[in-house]
Amino acid sequence: SLVTLHLRGFIELASQTPxxxxxxxxxxxxxxxxxxxxxxxxxxxxxxxxxxxTLVLEDVKAHPLASIHKYIARSFPIAFQFLRTLRYxxxxxxxxxxxxxxxxTPSVSDLVLTVDKNMHLIRLLVNTxxxxxxxxxxxxxxxxxxLTLHTQGYxxxxxxxxxxxxxxxxxxxxxxxxxxxxxxxxx
Numbered sequence: 001s002l003v004t005l006h007l008r009g010f011i012e013l014a015s016q017t018p019x020x021x022x023x024x025x026x027x028x029x030x031x032x033x034x035x036x037x038x039x040x041x042x043x044x045x046x047x048x049x050x051x052x053x054t055l056v057l058e059d060v061k062a063h064p065l066a067s068i069h070k071y072i073a074r075s076f077p078i079a080f081q082f083l084r085t086l087r088y089x090x091x092x093x094x095x096x097x098x099x100x101x102x103x104x105t106p107s108v109s110d111l112v113l114t115v116d117k118n119m120h121l122i123r124l125l126v127n128t129x130x131x132x133x134x135x136x137x138x139x140x141x142x143x144x145x146x147l148t149l150h151t152q153g154y155x156x157x158x159x160x161x162x163x164x165x166x167x168x169x170x171x172x173x174x175x176x177x178x179x180x181x182x183x184x185x186x187x
Contacts, residue, residue, distance in 0.1 A: 001026040008033040011041055021048040028052060034059035034091075044071045050079040056087040062094040069101045076104035084143075087112035089150070093120040099128060102140035109143040114150045119175055126175060129182035139186045149176065 005027055027049045037043060037060060057065065065088075072080050083105045089112070097120045113121060125140065132139040 003027060004029040004031075005047075006031040007036045007043070009035055010038065011036050012039055019046060021046055023048045023050075025051055029054040029056070031056040032058070032060070034061060034064065037061075037064040040064075042067060042071075044068070044075075048079070050075075051082050052080065053082050054085040054087070055083060056085075056089065057091050058089040060088075060091045062092040065091055066094050066096055069097070073098075073100035073104045076100075080105050081107060083107055085110040085112075088114060088121070090114050092116075093118060095120060097121055097124050099124065099140060102128060106141070107143055108141045110146040110148075111141075111144060112148040112150070115172060115176075117172065119172060122175055122179055126178045126182060129179070129186060132186060133182065139183070144183070147179070 002024055003026055005024070007030075021044070024047055027047075028051065030049055030052055032043060032055075034057075057068070060068070084107050086105065086108050091114065093116070095118070102124065128140045
């Protein structure tokens, strides 16, 4: 009864024969490094993890990440209902993020992100929080209690002179402040 699975390195499928996914009903934690997906491997065509509680994605490029998000959204409500911890480490988010990922993973309570200049997921959360406040309804990811942001290697916009004054927050910091404020307002 496998509980934790870490996938690193390269996986290459030589067979063109369709493969039925292996059901890993007892798996609770899955860690996937982007190199596993580098050759266009669609991981969830190979494994089924309906009861997963922790998903860690490391160094995943925008296209494979979008494919994972679409798979999670399509799996709703059969899989990913127990997903509580979602960690993105140095992942590239595309601009195509939408609310379907948030709806398909309602139990997320712990989110880990590496701060980047676009912050697509944070923008999505801020926008859905604003809509929730306007319509007096619960926010997406209502159980989100822990947000961890890794800023290592990220340099905010420190501009002097005619640009943004150095003592004013960057657009990234403003966005993060908006998220915290909206979460506090929504309870």
